Amino acid sequence: MKNLKLTGITPQPILNIDATPDENYPLRILRTYRANCNCRWSDTKYPDLDTIDPILVLMNKHQEQRALLLDKAIDILKKARL
Numbered sequence: 500m501k502n503l504k505l506t507g508i509t510p511q512p513i514l515n516i517d518a519t520p521d522e523n524y525p526l527r528i529l530r531t532y533r534a535n536c537n538c539r540w541s542d543t544k545y546p547d548l549d550t551i552d553p554i555l556v557l558m559n560k561h562q563e564q565r566a567l568l569l570d571k572a573i574d575i576l577k578k579a580r581l
Contacts, residue, residue: 508538522580529573536566 512535540555550556
């Protein structure tokens with residue numbers, strides 16, 4: 500891990516959520532976390548190229564897994580509000 504060189508994450512994560520206390524607040528939180536699941540770590544200066552570092556590959560895989568879970572949670576919450 501000492502020699503790991505990151506060139507960045509793409510796209511940049513959303514750092515702020517509109518925290519207006521209304522009925523849409525829980526969905527805004529989930530949707531923001533879901534949008535951040537589109538971020539991918541890269542060890543190259545070209546984000547569209549595959550990452551070769553096994554730790555970054557795993558981190559990106561976990562992003563995909565989180566996205567699936569959040570998609571399900573968002574669908575459940577949307578259906579419950581109808």
